[in-house]
Amino acid sequence: MEKKTVIDYTKYRIKPEQEIRDILFGMDSVVLLWCKKCFSEFTEEAIDECKRVIEIAEELNIKVIECKGIDFLCNNYHTERALKSVPDKGCIGVISCGIGIQYVSGFFNGQVKILALADSIPQSGNATSVEGYHGIALGVEKCAACGQCYLEKTGGICPVVDCAKSLLNGPCGGADKDGKCEVNRELPCAWIEIYKRLKRQGRAIGEKVDINDYNVFPVGEKGEYSKANQEKRRVGFYGGVYPLEKKEETDTIPIKVFPAPDKLTVFLSQHIGTPAVPLVKKGDLVKKGEKIGEAEGFFSSTIHSPISGKVIAIEDRTHPVSQTPQKSVIIENDGLEILDSSVEPLTDWQGLSKEDLLKRISEKGIIGLGGAMCPSSVKLNPPKSVDTLVVNGCESEPYFNADNRLMTEMPDSIMKGIEIVKKVLGVTDIIFAIEDNKSEALESVETAAKKYQGIRVEALKTKYPQGAERMLIKKTTGREVPEAGLPFDVGIVVFNVGTLYAIYRAVYEGMPLIERVVTVAGENAISAGNFIVKVGTPFSDILKHCFGINEVQPKYELRMGGPMMGFLQKDIDSAVIKGTGGILMLQKPPVDISEENICIRCGRCVDVCPMELLPYYYVYYGQKKLWNEMSEYRVNSCIECGCCQYVCSSKIDIVSLVKKGKKSVNNKS
Template identity: 45%
Template sequence: MENYTKYKLKGNDELAALLADKDKLFVIACNKCFKEFETIDEPDCGEFEKIAAEHGKTITGSAKVDFLCNKTQTEKKLQDMIPEGTEHIFVISCGLGIQTVADGAKVPVYAASNTLNYTGHHGMALTKKRCDACAQCYLNITGGVCPIVDCSKSLVNGQCGGAKNGKCEVDPDKDCAWEKINSKLEKQGRLEEFLNQPVQLRDYSKVNFNVINEYVKSIREERFAGYYGGVHPSERKGFSEHIALERFPEPKTVVISMSQHLGAPANPIVQVGDTVKVGQKIAEAAGFISAPVHSSVSGTVVAIEPRLHATRGSEVMAVVIESDGKNTLYESVKPNKDLEDLTPDEIIEIVREAGIVGMGGAGFPTSVKLKPNKPIEAILLNGCECEPLLTADHRVLLEFADDIIYGLKAMIKTVDAQKGIIVIEDNKPDAVELMEAKIADCDNIEVVVAKTKYPQGAEKMLIKHIMGRQVPRGGLPADVGVVVSNISTVKAVSDAIQKGMPLIERVATITGEKIKKPGNYIVKIGTNVKELIDYCGGFTDDDVMVKMGGPMMGFALSDLNVPMMKGSNGIIAIDTDQTQEMSCIKCGRCVDVCPMELAPLYYAKLADEQKWQDMRDRDVMDCIECRSCEYICSSKIPLVSKIKAGKNAIREMK
């Protein structure tokens, strides 16, 4: 394919003039973008270093950097990259990369390359930096601040004199570019050098003013909203968001998996032939990171055997119960003491015995979260439901608001938090209005409305957006004074305390363009997925993909005879994916949208080559598998499946 990165090293005469009075140079080269991704070993800085050496210059070091114009990642790399004693930095990249380095470097930065004039993009990052591809770069003269794009009048010989209080007279919201240039040159001790420069004459025949189009301009404003990266997939929540909850009919048989949570599977404590009741414990937690399991129906245990697990694709132990249709409650299902009379330890024990786990999909035992052993400032209640199509949490917010507030108060008391924050995305205005009214008299609970963006509901993204804190690598939310919980999870905590009811049912959305009658249902744990789909009228046609969960992080189901579990927030039926995988073109979009600030394109290549240690070295274990990279990939590479393969291989490494 054509190499679309339009810059090249300056000519020998121009470089000689540029190098004349400079020494102790560090060289940075961009690995280029929008080119065929053939090898990780991209061209290096050698050609420039050779020219510099011929002129007797000392090179303090060099570095190749992926997507140099990615400001967030480049600034981090610059902190430890430049050796002490470096006096000048030379950059080989397009204008965007040069400006980005100039912003973050503490020594003068110079362009060793020319950005060529053409119609199209420079750089992959949706950065605030721009390059108009004028083919007569001024960055070496102006300290890395571009007068063409940063100055509203594109003046190249100094300021016009019309700035007021540092702001442009043409655009009062914009800083005067020439005041920034003068300030930067003065700090670098280069102002006199600039003032002695000859008058710059601009060749307008080379100018292309519309290099970066309006789409990129609008996306820039959203890219850093709350946290780095993220995407805006089509929401498609209109299928079901307006439909009130309906209780799904009593299933004749339930298959209750022993692995519905993170950690060790629960151990069955019933036998075939036993009679059980609603809310009765049928399996004990098998360790600290585990959770007990309860019967969702009254009836008879007819089997204890391996059954297909929806999200693992393999068989795991399950208890099969034939319902008697009576819904007889177990004797222990009764209200606990008032919240005011319960101690934190008593609340934790109630939550643990109720088998409550994270119901947003992760399935982490909630009782463990409630014993952080660190000071907690806030409980963040995740009501974002950022996955497209799903509306279960939205309906829980609307129909169980009082229970949510009760459960949140219980969690605040348990961890001795200063406050609770209910976070709801701005695509749910009815839920925002209701919850704000409900907490009007609560001094320590607030509602925060977040601009809709995926994957906002991920713990680390939510904490970064709302609290402005970064969970350390390998750390937990408690490390930054936060506990995060899901809307449905907190409702389950309320049920456990107020009713004594363990986690035996949940709200789930059955939706998608291929479902005849979408809806939101209260479903008993262990209910068969096929029965749910049949109740909703089945599929509109046979060309369908079914997932448990949402379209981004959900699990494709090859067999519909699997049970609903504690973390099953929805079943979606959507169009099959007919796209074919193509070769990576190194467009860098996956890097631009990764909320964990990783480089997914390398994981795909390294996984294909089975270079597991290299994947580990590139922090693949930090990936949250949100599929933002896969969603944006122009080559439709199944990045997450390759990432999962790498993670599994790394876990097996000694």
């Protein structure tokens, strides 16, 4: 990898030595906190300047009790935890920019003397705007955030930042013969540069007199923006992102049945765990609902035929998740929909024992439909006792409405599913969580829930990844699932609404999981909507029916799953599996910038990681293949929600590095 240079926009440097001596003079002991810096190259060890402070302290016979480096000291959420282990007696020397120092001072609020041992480094050199901000990605251009952009008139060269006097109406006349600024002879006169740029474009300097308005954005209002921004980031759970929801395309479209395809590709691996073992061979005739794959062991699930017809092959096809060839049963549809005899309705399920219910559910191949694809039989048989069922109706991926429509149209069936799970698990509390952007679904679920006891419906503020189990549990119950733990460790089981509907059908109708609701949406759709699609339906059928095309057009990409966590599909012969919540046609990013870029420590990933991890360490260690270090930074806790990658200012494929890291860490252990 070519070494790219990072412009160092470190925000602080230690104060002059004499000043540090004066500040430290007379102290007995000191705790040092230093910020690991932002917008600069990665450093693991205490910075040299910090070492110098320790030396000075030692010279003055001041005991340095502790020297602690903290990532992004200004991130009050993370820093608060780090500060809890810092003794609140004596004094604390802080080496950071002014924000970090003020945060630490505020945290101890007068209990401890805080010593500011560093000065901020001014970012701008000009008269009227003492601030001056580089972009989030580092370049030489700066913006003074004057709130009245003049760049149109000045050929895209900023007179506020680049002119030492921030003149808006032409040069002061002080530039020397080489066109250099009178204040700094190394810098070109901004107005000469502006003049040249405009001349090149055949334009002249503006006709009207510009006068800056310094009150565009009143003092108090700035603080309110900061507060609102923080609140947005902290609501419900720490971090998360707000991608455009894009749900309006299909959120009011009722669920329709997708035409049964001529040929189906039914994968034997549709769940996490061991693939099923085929029970059929080429040439066999199968009926709708007939078991064609047997679960292999406890962590596995059975597979059924979604149609009646003939097995024409058992062969490898590109799996939509792994994107590698995987064994699938190819069935030719005879169009007769002949039901298998195992599909038997059951009216009095209440008469069944917990064990019989569990058996019926696992026989019907039910798995979690929220994306995790965990066999439901595993979840319904937890090794520890649980008291609460959380129903996940969040569906926080953009575009998706499959769960939304299901909740709107079939709330009673979902309630019946809940009743079944309630009996199997023996739970008393049920929390039905829906994001507040689904008002119709919320209303219909609230109405349906009134008929049942102990179901609390909760509307949550929309934020991605609300639907992730840990976030949901924390938000709805306040309980925190331990690292490397599962929900049952805190007495909770989470079920997606789609799964509950499938459980309802399995128990009431005897129908195995052979079809599900899928949202099809995206660019140039001729028939977007929410469809009941048979498992095994090839993507090519969906392309034809919903987009009117036979192949993916060059500027677009086909995804199974959402833009955040979905999987890019390279092969349209791949097919719908039980875990498919949506099929999307999205515009390709205009330019591929996926080559490895250097992390600039902008800290945005730390800001959004809902697991409260420090994802940028995965970049640093992952690129160096230092798996042990990755493990120390809790890579196994990552839920691969993609928030970090979504905001990464260097466009680094962090999730891939995490996946590699997890694999290597877990292979070793």
